[in-house]
Amino acid sequence: MMSIKHEITVYNSLSRKKEVFKPINEGFIGMYVCGPTVYSDVHLGNVRTFVSFDIMYRYLLHAGYKIRYVRNITDVGHLLDDGEDRMSKGAKKDKLEPMEVAQKYSNGFHHMMSIFNTKKPNIEPRATGHILEQIEMVQAILDNGLAYVVNGSVYFDTLKFAKEKESYGQLSGRIIEDLIAESRELKNQSEKNHPSDFAIWMKASEEHLMKWNSPWSVGFPGWHLECSAMSTKYLGKTFDIHGGGNDLKFPHHENEIAQNVGACGCSPANYWLHTNMLLMNGRKMSKSDGNTISPDELFSGESPHVSQGYDPMVVKFFMLMTHYNSTLDLTDDALKAADKGYKRLMEAYKVLNALETKATSNTADDEINALLDQAFADMNDDFNTPKSLSRIFELVTKINSFKEGHIDINTLSNETLSRLRDDFYALVFDVFGLKDASSSNDQAALDGLMELITDLRQGARENKDWGTSDKIRDKLSELKIQVKDGKDGTSWTFN
Amino acid sequence: MMSIKHEITVYNSLSRKKEVFKPINEGFIGMYVCGPTVYSDVHLGNVRTFVSFDIMYRYLLHAGYKIRYVRNITDVGHLLDDGEDRMSKGAKKDKLEPMEVAQKYSNGFHHMMSIFNTKKPNIEPRATGHILEQIEMVQAILDNGLAYVVNGSVYFDTLKFAKEKESYGQLSGRIIEDLIAESRELKNQSEKNHPSDFAIWMKASEEHLMKWNSPWSVGFPGWHLECSAMSTKYLGKTFDIHGGGNDLKFPHHENEIAQNVGACGCSPANYWLHTNMLLMNGRKMSKSDGNTISPDELFSGESPHVSQGYDPMVVKFFMLMTHYNSTLDLTDDALKAADKGYKRLMEAYKVLNALETKATSNTADDEINALLDQAFADMNDDFNTPKSLSRIFELVTKINSFKEGHIDINTLSNETLSRLRDDFYALVFDVFGLKDASSSNDQAALDGLMELITDLRQGARENKDWGTSDKIRDKLSELKIQVKDGKDGTSWTFN
Numbered sequence: 001m002m003s004i005k006h007e008i009t010v011y012n013s014l015s016r017k018k019e020v021f022k023p024i025n026e027g028f029i030g031m032y033v034c035g036p037t038v039y040s041d042v043h044l045g046n047v048r049t050f051v052s053f054d055i056m057y058r059y060l061l062h063a064g065y066k067i068r069y070v071r072n073i074t075d076v077g078h079l080l081d082d083g084e085d086r087m088s089k090g091a092k093k094d095k096l097e098p099m100e101v102a103q104k105y106s107n108g109f110h111h112m113m114s115i116f117n118t119k120k121p122n123i124e125p126r127a128t129g130h131i132l133e134q135i136e137m138v139q140a141i142l143d144n145g146l147a148y149v150v151n152g153s154v155y156f157d158t159l160k161f162a163k164e165k166e167s168y169g170q171l172s173g174r175i176i177e178d179l180i181a182e183s184r185e186l187k188n189q190s191e192k193n194h195p196s197d198f199a200i201w202m203k204a205s206e207e208h209l210m211k212w213n214s215p216w217s218v219g220f221p222g223w224h225l226e227c228s229a230m231s232t233k234y235l236g237k238t239f240d241i242h243g244g245g246n247d248l249k250f251p252h253h254e255n256e257i258a259q260n261v262g263a264c265g266c267s268p269a270n271y272w273l274h275t276n277m278l279l280m281n282g283r284k285m286s287k288s289d290g291n292t293i294s295p296d297e298l299f300s301g302e303s304p305h306v307s308q309g310y311d312p313m314v315v316k317f318f319m320l321m322t323h324y325n326s327t328l329d330l331t332d333d334a335l336k337a338a339d340k341g342y343k344r345l346m347e348a349y350k351v352l353n354a355l356e357t358k359a360t361s362n363t364a365d366d367e368i369n370a371l372l373d374q375a376f377a378d379m380n381d382d383f384n385t386p387k388s389l390s391r392i393f394e395l396v397t398k399i400n401s402f403k404e405g406h407i408d409i410n411t412l413s414n415e416t417l418s419r420l421r422d423d424f425y426a427l428v429f430d431v432f433g434l435k436d437a438s439s440s441n442d443q444a445a446l447d448g449l450m451e452l453i454t455d456l457r458q459g460a461r462e463n464k465d466w467g468t469s470d471k472i473r474d475k476l477s478e479l480k481i482q483v484k485d486g487k488d489g490t491s492w493t494f495n
Numbered sequence: 496m497m498s499i500k501h502e503i504t505v506y507n508s509l510s511r512k513k514e515v516f517k518p519i520n521e522g523f524i525g526m527y528v529c530g531p532t533v534y535s536d537v538h539l540g541n542v543r544t545f546v547s548f549d550i551m552y553r554y555l556l557h558a559g560y561k562i563r564y565v566r567n568i569t570d571v572g573h574l575l576d577d578g579e580d581r582m583s584k585g586a587k588k589d590k591l592e593p594m595e596v597a598q599k600y601s602n603g604f605h606h607m608m609s610i611f612n613t614k615k616p617n618i619e620p621r622a623t624g625h626i627l628e629q630i631e632m633v634q635a636i637l638d639n640g641l642a643y644v645v646n647g648s649v650y651f652d653t654l655k656f657a658k659e660k661e662s663y664g665q666l667s668g669r670i671i672e673d674l675i676a677e678s679r680e681l682k683n684q685s686e687k688n689h690p691s692d693f694a695i696w697m698k699a700s701e702e703h704l705m706k707w708n709s710p711w712s713v714g715f716p717g718w719h720l721e722c723s724a725m726s727t728k729y730l731g732k733t734f735d736i737h738g739g740g741n742d743l744k745f746p747h748h749e750n751e752i753a754q755n756v757g758a759c760g761c762s763p764a765n766y767w768l769h770t771n772m773l774l775m776n777g778r779k780m781s782k783s784d785g786n787t788i789s790p791d792e793l794f795s796g797e798s799p800h801v802s803q804g805y806d807p808m809v810v811k812f813f814m815l816m817t818h819y820n821s822t823l824d825l826t827d828d829a830l831k832a833a834d835k836g837y838k839r840l841m842e843a844y845k846v847l848n849a850l851e852t853k854a855t856s857n858t859a860d861d862e863i864n865a866l867l868d869q870a871f872a873d874m875n876d877d878f879n880t881p882k883s884l885s886r887i888f889e890l891v892t893k894i895n896s897f898k899e900g901h902i903d904i905n906t907l908s909n910e911t912l913s914r915l916r917d918d919f920y921a922l923v924f925d926v927f928g929l930k931d932a933s934s935s936n937d938q939a940a941l942d943g944l945m946e947l948i949t950d951l952r953q954g955a956r957e958n959k960d961w962g963t964s965d966k967i968r969d970k971l972s973e974l975k976i977q978v979k980d981g982k983d984g985t986s987w988t989f990n
Contacts, residue, residue: 068595099618099729100563107615120602122595129624132707212627234594347988354986442941445989448974449944456951456963468954472947479943491849493842494940 006063006380010241011325013249013272014171018382021271023240029060029067030239032231032269034248035124037074038105039090042112044295044330045278045285049245051316051433052275052324054118056243056383058431070234071121072227073109075102075128076210076220098209099128112295115312117433123234127226131212134221134229138201138214140263147262150191152203152217158196161258168258171272172250198255200225224255231268232260242269246276280305280330293330306332310339313437317342320385320432341393345428346436348396351403352421362413364398369416371395372423385432392427395420454483454490501558501875505736506820508744508767509666513877516766518735524555524562525734527726527764529743530619532569533600534584537607539790539825540773540780544740546811546928547770547819549613551738551878553926565729566616567722568604570597570623571705571715593704594623607790610807612928618729622721626707629716629724633696633709635758642757645686647698647712653691656753663753666767667745693750695720719750726763727755737764741771774824775800788825801827805834808932812837815880815927836888840923841931843891846898847916857908859893864911866890867918880927887922890915949978949985 008021023029033053036042050071057069075098090101113120127134138154141147146164147156162168162176169175176196203217204210211218221229231239237260244253253272260268278285285292293303301309310318318338322328371391378388399420401407412420428434453472460468476483483492503516518524528548531537545566552564570593591599608615622629633649636642641659642651657663657671664670671691698712699705706713716724726734732755739748748767755763773780780787788798796804805813813833817823866886873882894915896902907915923929948967955963971978978987 068592097563097618097729099620103616103618121598123592123598125594126621126624129621132627132630135627136708213631234592343988350986350988445974445976446941446944448970449941449948452967452970453944453947455966459963468951471950475943475947479940481940491845493838493845 004064006376008060008063008380009382010271010273011382012270013246013274016173019271021240023065024238024270027064027066029065029241030235031057031060031067031069031241031243032227032235032239033069033071033121033242034227034244034252035071035073035121036105036109038102038109040105041294042105042109043285044293044298046245047112047116047295048278048319048324048328049243049275050113051116051118051319052383053243053273054116055320055324055385055432056241056273057119058433059379059383062426062431068123068235069119069121070123070125070231072230073102073106073124073126074226075099075106075126076226102126102128115295116316117313117435119433125230125234127221127230128210130226130230130233131221133233134225135201135212135214137225137229137232137259137263138216138221141200141259144262147200148193149216152219153191153199154201154216155192155197156200156222156255156258156262157193158198158258159194161262165258165261167261167267169254171257172254174250174254198222198224198251200259224252225259227252228256228259228263228268231256232264237264237268238266239269241271241273243273243275246274249274275324276327278328278330282329282331298335306335308336310335311342311437313434314339314342316432317345317434320389323382323384323386325382342434342437344396345392345434348399349424349428349436352399352424355399355402355409355417357412357414357417358410359413360410362411362416364402364407364411365413365416368395368398368412368420371398372419375423375427379427379431388427389432392424395424450481450483450492454492457483499559501871503555503558503875504877505766505768506877507765508741508769511668514766516735518560519733519765522559522561524560524736525730526552526555526562526564526736526738527722527730527734528564528566528616528737529722529739529747530566530568531600531604533597533604535600536789537600537604538780539788539793541740542607542611542790543773543814543819543823544770545608546611546613546814547878548738548768549611550815550819550880550927551736551768552614553928554874554878557921557926563618563730564614564616565618565620565726567725568597568601568619568621569721570594570601570621571721597621597623610790611811612808612930614928620725620729622716622725623705625721625725625728626716628728629720630696630707630709632720632724632727632754632758633711633716636695636754639757642695643688644711647714648686648694649696649711650687650692651695651717651750651753651757652688653693653753654689656757660753660756662756662762664749666752667749669745669749693717693719693746695754719747720754722747723751723754723758723763726751727759732759732763733761734764736766736768738768738770741769744769770819771822774822776826777824793830801830803831805830806837806932808929809834809837811927812840812929815884818877818879818881820877837929837932839891840887840929843894844919844923844931847894847919850894850897850904850912852907852909852912853905854908855905857906857911859897859902859906860908860911863890863893863907863915866893867914870918870922874922874926883922884927887919890919945976945978945987949987952978 004027009018010021011017012019033050036046057067060067090098090105096104138147141156142149142154146161147154158168158176199222201214201216201219201221203219208220211220231242242253257267260266280291280293283291293305295312295315297303298306298315299309299312301307314335315338318330318335319328321338321341371394375388375391375395378384378391381387398407402409402412453476457469457472460472480494481492482494483490499522504513505516506512507514528545531541552562555562633642636651637644637649641656642649653663653671694717696709696711696714696716698714703715706715726737737748752762755761775786775788778786788800790807790810792798793801793810794804794807796802809830810833813825813830814823816829816833816836866889870883870886870890873879873886876882893902897904897907948971952964952967955961955967975989976987977989978985
């Protein structure tokens with residue numbers, strides 16, 4: 001029997017309130033997160049979403065759950081307003097077979113996720129890999145009388161669904177009447193019985209690159225269908241957590257629920273979690289007005305919006321400083337502050353590891369234990385990373401005080417020092433998934449240090465300081481570094 | 496118009512002779528390689544296959560071709576002799592959903608491919624992602640009268656195929672009569688009209704985990720079908736190169752050809768390339784008798800078969816020392832030799848980069864140019880890496896002679912020195928895909944060097960040798976390394 005360490009409360013978008021998280025099967029969690037559309041490089045806002053869910057995943061793992069984490073790859077592309085499939089658009093742009101475009105940007109996405117040190121999902125299904133399942137789901141919705149076929153395309157009947165199930169719009173809080181008012185003259189609009197109806201299968205035009213045979217037409221699945229089909233396949237008709245960016249709440253997630261209810265008779269997920277938007281300088285990021293920055297530009301500093309490059313771990317730390325459920329405003333000043341905070345945190349971990357106590361008393365224990373308890377309690381409260389981090393920084397202050405002698409380290413018991421080390425590591429590295437970025441400067445530093453050392457060795461030889469030159473020789477030999485003196489100066493290699 | 500730098504000859508398994516390679520569309524290549532079955536960790540023999548095709552891919556790119564390189568992921572699993580699907584077997588072992596097993600070992604496979612510094616294919620389709628396409632191919636073969644349905648399973652009619660197409664067995668050189676003689680009492684044998692017939696769709700038993708709806712049964716595609724369906728989808732009915740390990744020649748590739756001819760009326764690939772087996776100590780690797788080693792064991796040295804750990808780049812170098820078409824015998828002695836050779840090669844590149852000529856004559860040019868030409872000619876001759884490497888080592892000797900002054904570097908023209916640098920880099924790093932492994936020791940070396948430097952600084956201070964201590968301070972500041980003197984000794988960080 002598994003033991004779960006923490007009772008966790010989450011903000012459920014469906015009920016619009018915080019609820020104690022109770023999985024369907026004790027100790028096990030099924031979690032589905034809407035993944036990237038791989039027709040271009042991943043946006044920083046998407047990175048925020050995936051980093052946020054990664055931290056939830058990590059914390060739930062830390063709490064002791066066994067989790068099946070499914071995050072899809074949208075390689076079919078979404079049906080755009082102008083009726084053009086995004087993947088085909090990407091393919092035309094790059095003059096590639098659509099699946100080559102998908103592969104290229106999938107690889108890029110995976111690379112970026114690895115740069116941000118996120119864990120891989122347990123299953124990463126591709127939309128194009130589940131056409132059969134999507135066709136079957138369309139058929140089930142048709143069989144249940146909740147969709148209709150027009151000219152080879154299949155539309156979900158929102159009006160009939162709302163009448164029969166009384167649930168359309170529950171997640172987004174929109175009602176059919178609003179949707180009618182909002183609806184614009186979209187392509188194929190004329191084929192729909194009602195403006196809020198949506199395509200679950202689209203007949204493809206001649207030029208359309210990605211298309212499959214189906215009972216209704218050679219075509220492709222509608223935007224929302226893949227997540228319904230793949231979450232059902234890998235997590236069952238009802239599972240625990242469904243996540244995504246809050247721009248997906250409507251229409252994507254609303255329609256996902258309608259499709260699942262329409263096909264299987266039940267709502268897919270018990271808890272719907274949504275991450276909030278990433279702004280820059282207080283405004284929505286947007287390519288058209290230049291208020292945008294890519295992850296790579298952020299790392300290199302090659303952007304008018306930042307004064308310097310920031311390490312990916314600094315960017316991640318910056319993201320942690322705001323709750324996933326709040327908008328996050330990216331500014332150069334905030335990144336600078338994150339840079340300082342991140343370095344202070346990494347430094348404190350080294351200091352903590354060097355601390356030793358004689359444990360002559362344990363008067364410092366209570367405060368340390370209380371802060372650690374609180375850091376976890378903050379995470380239990382809807383994964384509140386900024387609050388948890390602020391506790392950790394109170395601990396950083398304590399750790400530095402121990403080091404400086406402002407608090408006597410010997411008033412800390414061995415048990416609590418050991419807990420401090422374990423929990424600090426667990427939160428900072430296991431749960432937040434930070435890592436020490438300083439090692440990325442290694443190669444340049446090595447070359448520089450070796451330059452200095454060969455220089456010092458030369459000086460020592462000239463001064464007949466054999467003690468120093470022997471010391472250098474021995475250390476280099478220990479490190480398996482071989483220095484070669486050649487005509488053109490010295491060079492070095494590892495043996 | 497693209498210009499192709501090299502005329503390349505390949506050994507075509509189909510014709511059993513070397514042929515000049517001529518792609519269907521000038522300047523473009525479609526290449527399909529049978530990828531891994533992701534139900535367990537990748538074997539070293541498979542690594543050899545994928546490294547070999549990676550080098551061909553890299554060389555064809557170097558030659559100037561635009562290539563669509565497709566390598567599949569077999570996540571359906573193959574139908575084993577005992578009728579059990581390999582993926583399900585893996586899933587039972589690990590108590591996971593089959594797709595979780597597939598994801599886990601796909602990730603592991605990608606990680607290993609990245610350790611061996613191979614390039615990613617342009618498209619990496621999964622078998623489970625192409626069930627629809629496989630069902631359609633089964634239907635096409637049925638429509639052409641070359642398959643029959645028994646109890647929900649569909650079998651390819653080899654006898655009728657051989658009679659009508661006169662081509663079954665062309666690749667493997669087997670004839671139907673031999674196959675009859677060879678056939679054993681396999682499961683479902685009784686359903687077949689003829690022992691050499693093979694399943695293209697299998698009805699699934701109740702317990703079978705991976706299954707899909709089809710016109711014939713809830714079941715799964717036969718072992719050989721996925722490659723026929725996916726190569727056709729992404730490369731067309733006929734493409735240029737089909738590769739794989741030579742254990743796949745029969746029955747996998749033979750049946751692939753039969754399926755393609757049966758469904759589309761033409762043989763899929765013009766050139767069939769096969770890699771040969773990896774042996775250990777002269778014998779076939781086999782788990783049952785302990786004559787086996789995993790890549791990780793090879794890297795760590797934790798195996799009775801090796802005296803030490805070998806860097807992945809050394810293992811790759813070792814693979815290059817034998818032609819892909821010959822058996823490769825892994826022994827500790829051969830790896831030790833590879834270790835030396837690899838380091839000599841990396842060292843020579845550093846030496847080459849430091850060479851400078853005054854070009855007072857060009858008497859050394861001819862020999863260098865001839866060796867470089869020959870190194871490419873060897874690669875043009877069916878990607879002969881061992882021969883090409885031997886030319887490169889003749890160049891290494893020359894490079895070292897230039898450095899030592901045994902040959903006067905000033906007898907080399909600037910043009911030829913520049914070509915030597917470019918081509919050396921192109922072959923060793925771009926085509927063979929080697930990289931300098933020494934950087935992996937960076938962290939330990941950095942710590943060690945900083946220990947030495949703080950020690951030297953301490954000594955200098957004690958001796959009031961301000962010159963030395965200033966020099967150290969300035970260099971560390973330049974490298975953005977901050978040294979902190981604390982109660983418990985000194986520590987350092989990057990700023």
